[in-house]
Amino acid sequence: MPIVLVEGKYAERKQAKKQCLVTGCTTPARKGKRVCCKHEHEIRKEKKPYLYWYGVLRRNAKRRKKVFTITLEYFTQFCNETGYIDKKGRKSGSMTIDRVIDELGYIEGNLQILEVGENSRKQYTDYWKHHSDQTWTEPAIDTSDIDGWPKKVVIDPDEEVPF
Ligand SMILES: [Zn+2]
Numbered sequence: 124m125p126i127v128l129v130e131g132k133y134a135e136r137k138q139a140k141k142q143c144l145v146t147g148c149t150t151p152a153r154k155g156k157r158v159c160c161k162h163e164h165e166i167r168k169e170k171k172p173y174l175y176w177y178g179v180l181r182r183n184a185k186r187r188k189k190v191f192t193i194t195l196e197y198f199t200q201f202c203n204e205t206g207y208i209d210k211k212g213r214k215s216g217s218m219t220i221d222r223v224i225d226e227l228g229y230i231e232g233n234l235q236i237l238e239v240g241e242n243s244r245k246q247y248t249d250y251w252k253h254h255s256d257q258t259w260t261e262p263a264i265d266t267s268d269i270d271g272w273p274k275k276v277v278i279d280p281d282e283e284v285p286f
Pocket residue numbers: 143144145148149150158159160161162
C-alpha cells in the first residue's frame with residue numbers, strides 16, 4: 124500500500140495533535156518528525172529498498188551467527204540481476220535469499236534466491252551433499268580465509284543418519 128501524507132489544513136490539524144501525517148494513521152509522530160515510528164520505517168523501505176533489505180539481511184545473518192561480508196553494492200547488483208525486490212513484493216511465490224553453501228554464510232558468489240517453499244526442501248539436499256562422498260564437491264569459492272571452514276570433510280560410511 125503506498126504511503127500518502129495528508130496535506131494542507133488536514134496536515135495542520137494532525138500536526139497540532141502531534142499525530143503521524145500518514146493518511147488514516149492516528150499514532151503519535153516521533154519527536155521532531157512528521158510521521159510515526161512505523162511509517163518512518165515504511166518510508167525508508169519505499170525510498171531506499173536496497174539499503175532497507177540489505178539491513179534486514181545483515182541483521183538476520185547476525186542473529187543466525189552467519190558470516191556476512193557482502194557489500195551494499197554487491198547486494199544491489201544481486202537484486203537487479205535476480206529481480207529479488209520485485210518478486211519479494213508479490214503475494215504468491217514469495218522469495219527469500221538463500222546461501223548456496225550454508226556454512227559459507229553471506230559472501231559474494233554464495234547467494235541465490237529461492238521461493239519460500241524451496242528453501243525448506245533444500246535442507247535435505249544439503250544434508251546429502253555434506254554426508255555422501257558421492258555427491259559432495261569442493262565449492263568453487265576460495266574458503267581459505269574463512270574461520271572454521273573444514274579443510275577436508277572426512278566421511279565415515281557407518282555414520283548414523285540423524286533422521
Ligand atoms: Zn503512522
